Amino acid sequence: MASQVMAPVSRTELSEAVPSIQDIARLEIIPEVQSAIRWFTSYEPTISNWQMEVASVPAPPFGEAQRAAWLSERFRDLGLADVHTDEVGNVFGIRRGLDALPKFIAISAHMDTVFPPGTVLKPRREGNRLYGPGISDNGAGLSALLAVAAALENSGVRHSASLVFIGNVGEEGEGDLRGMRYIFSDPHWSESIRATLVIDGAGSDTIVAEALGSRRFEVVVRGPGGHSWSDFGMPNPIVALARAIEKFSQIRIPQAPKTTFNIGVIRGGTSVNSIPETASMRVDIRSTSGQEIDRLELALRAALDQAVASNPIPALRPTAGLTYEASIIGSRPAGELDSNATILRVLRAVDSHLGNLSQVQRASTDANIPLSLGREAVAIGGGGSGGGAHTLQEWFDCTGRDLALKRILLTLLAMTGVSG
Numbered sequence: 579m580a581s582q583v584m585a586p587v588s589r590t591e592l593s594e595a596v597p598s599i600q601d602i603a604r605l606e607i608i609p610e611v612q613s614a615i616r617w618f619t620s621y622e623p624t625i626s627n628w629q630m631e632v633a634s635v636p637a638p639p640f641g642e643a644q645r646a647a648w649l650s651e652r653f654r655d656l657g658l659a660d661v662h663t664d665e666v667g668n669v670f671g672i673r674r675g676l677d678a679l680p681k682f683i684a685i686s687a688h689m690d691t692v693f694p695p696g697t698v699l700k701p702r703r704e705g706n707r708l709y710g711p712g713i714s715d716n717g718a719g720l721s722a723l724l725a726v727a728a729a730l731e732n733s734g735v736r737h738s739a740s741l742v743f744i745g746n747v748g749e750e751g752e753g754d755l756r757g758m759r760y761i762f763s764d765p766h767w768s769e770s771i772r773a774t775l776v777i778d779g780a781g782s783d784t785i786v787a788e789a790l791g792s793r794r795f796e797v798v799v800r801g802p803g804g805h806s807w808s809d810f811g812m813p814n815p816i817v818a819l820a821r822a823i824e825k826f827s828q829i830r831i832p833q834a835p836k837t838t839f840n841i842g843v844i845r846g847g848t849s850v851n852s853i854p855e856t857a858s859m860r861v862d863i864r865s866t867s868g869q870e871i872d873r874l875e876l877a878l879r880a881a882l883d884q885a886v887a888s889n890p891i892p893a894l895r896p897t898a899g900l901t902y903e904a905s906i907i908g909s910r911p912a913g914e915l916d917s918n919a920t921i922l923r924v925l926r927a928v929d930s931h932l933g934n935l936s937q938v939q940r941a942s943t944d945a946n947i948p949l950s951l952g953r954e955a956v957a958i959g960g961g962g963s964g965g966g967a968h969t970l971q972e973w974f975d976c977t978g979r980d981l982a983l984k985r986i987l988l989t990l991l992a993m994t995g996v997s998g
Contacts, residue, residue: 596927597992601927602927602930602931614729614732615729617725617733618729618983628652628724629717629720630701630710631648633710633713634700636699638693639752646668650663652724653671658671659673664764666748667689668747668757670742671727672741674740675738675741676737677738681740682740682742682772683739683740683773684742684744685723685743685774685986686774687723687745688748688778689746690748691750692751693711697970708976709971712972714972715964715968718779718780722960722983722986726743726983726987737997740994741990744761746761752908754910755910758944758947775956775989777960781961781962782934783936784936786939788914789910789943789945790940791865791866791871791913792862792863792864792871792908792942794906795875797860797861798856799846799856799885801855803854805851813899819846821881825880829874829877837864837867837874839862845859866912866940878904913946913951915956920993928988941957962975962976
């Protein structure tokens, strides 16, 4: 009869059931687990090829369908069950555990990139380095997802709780975490996922356990417009926008909790001798505190109110005025994982066992959604190293990838429980 090495743990069992460093060491010497770990090194060329392939499949914002189809096929090839795509485009594949309970540990990686439709995607290899748009963010995460599924399939590891592998949409930019939002709004998944391990980008030295909140606005100021000579004195949307920016930029920003704002895009006007009818800007507000985000939003709207209410040029047509709209185009909730959370303590035990130095960081990732709901989740890298993210010169170095894959595997198996 197989003996139970580690049983799945829950919040109520934290003090006595979370695996120790010694438990992780015992987990690693199980023959099937050793076989899975060896797979990562032996099949690095296969993992790299997957990464090159996925980076050649377009996945622009709101256009991830081709990449979803590619990932679905890989999931089926690797023996995952119930492979399907949901209504927003997230891809799922399940590896059943020995337990009959419909509870899952989730491992996810986002499929989308920041690159628009039509971007030339021709990844190339130079030695250990891979080059191409999205090759690291999130080609590294998606190839890690496949590597873990393949290692489990080829080694015959038997785990207690089930695993759900997810390729999700909408992580980048205006995708606004829509894939992960949809997953955790679905009662089936929100009630059955016990913890989520998000794989995003390269590296193995961080644990994102604190969710950076953000709110983004599209501001449009409108006026009657006119000719720069004959209609001089008409209120100018660009001038009003400039006055609002000046006023807003004077707001007090605390050092703690860390809070930032940025005006990243300004548009308006048609010619140098025309008073524009519209002017717009995009504003990004970020903070570790939801209250600070609310405070800066109020300050932005107050600055706009003041700017459109007054015309710095004596109006020739006093009845003509300005209006504005400030629409939210993105909102990512803040959150923070409890320092005693099972998944965090497991990761720390795994890192200690591996001699891997890691730091807890705050960032904006897919983990924002479960963290904001009080659920256990972290985001970590898929190994190697990378650079040039979100540029056409993006690169990924495969050196040392096996450490991160081993880290991911041991964390998942410690969470699910393994029979030896």
